Amino acid sequence: MSTQATVSPAYLAWAREQRMRAEIDHHVYVAGAQTDPVTREQGCLVEYAAPELLATPAALAELERQLAAAHPEATALLLRAPGDTRLPAPWRPSLSYVRHTGAAAPAPGPPAGLGIIPAGPGHDALIAGWLARAIADGYGYGPQDVRTGELIDAAATDVLHAPGRVSFLLTRDGRPVGHATVLTEAQDEVTGTEFVDLFDLLVEESDVVRPGTTALVAACAALAAERERPLFGNVVHDSAGPDSGARVVASLLERGWCLDHRFWRRPRPDEETSA
Structure with a gap:
């Protein structure tokens, strides 16, 4: 899973069998229907698109037209692109994947009073609550309906x-x-690469966010190095208004991460609502 990784031939063969593979001027893309597990929104996800289809406005417009025609039930289009790809409005970044490139662990340990320990079964309820909060925050939810x-x-x-x-x-x-x-057994089906997925990281007390985050990332990086797999994290972007996710990505790039790939989102092309 890096910006230089190529699409897996096995993935393309699978996409052909699933009838998800199509072409524009002999340039391949793979797309299918997607239902969001929380919002239940119907969408169309482009898991892979040849770089040539994203390189010019005309090619991108034809791709959008074909997607809208093939998925009339979709209210939005989602598209995966390499990290260095920039798509025009109304496309907006939705989710960025970053890869850790720093040392497995920094030289200094956490400050006095802070420590890192493996979680055990007795911590499941605590961790489940933190995970639920992260998922809700990712969708921009406040108080939930039942x-x-x-x-x-x-x-x-x-x-x-x-x-x-x-x-x-x-x-x-x-x-x-x-x-x-x-998640230590994650796999990028598009490239076939196995990786360690840093699903969530949270530090509750504001005065130790920086050293606590550094210590937690170091523990995750060390585990990934032990498994001989890259460590990936993700950043959710705001769907409207100023994008705080962009600031988070910029900060990570200054701290030993690189932008690997990104999911972009836009309304279906025949709707004039804003992204």
């Missing part, structure tokens, strides 16, 4: 019980004040 709350809790439970899930706790004077949860 149905939405149940779907978010179910999504958090899925992460908690995912194969290869590992969580680290940040402790302060022995109290858990944050966590990092990774």
Whole structure:
């Protein structure tokens, strides 16, 4: 999973079997219907598009036209592109994947009073609550209605019980004040690359956010190095208004991460609503 990784031939063969593969002027793209697990929004996801289809306005417009025609039920289009790709409005960044490129662990340890310990089964309820909060924040939700709350809790439970899930706790004077949860058996189906997915990182107490975050990332990076897999994280972007996610990505790029790939979003082309 890097900006230089190429699409897997096995993935393209699978896409052909699933009838998700199509072409424009002999340039391949792979797209299919998607239902959001929380909002239940119907969309069309382009999992792969040849660079030539994103390089010119005319090619991109034809791709959008074909997607809208093939997926009349979709209210929005989502498209995966390499990290260095920039799409024109009304496309907006939706989710950025960043890859850790720093050392597995920094030289200094956490400040006095802070520590990192592996989470155990007794911490499941605490971690599930943090995961649910992260998922709700990612969707921009405040107080939940009952149905939405149940779907978010179910999504958090899925992460908690995912194969290869590992969580680290940040402790302060022995109290858990944050966590990092990774999925160690993640795989990018498009490129075929196996990786460690830093699903969520949270530090509760504001005065130790920076050193706590550094210590948690170091623990995750060390685990990824032990598994001989790259460590990836993700940043959610705002769907409207100023994009705070862009500031987060910029900060990560200054701290040993690189932008790998990004999912972009826009309304279906025959609708004039804003992204």
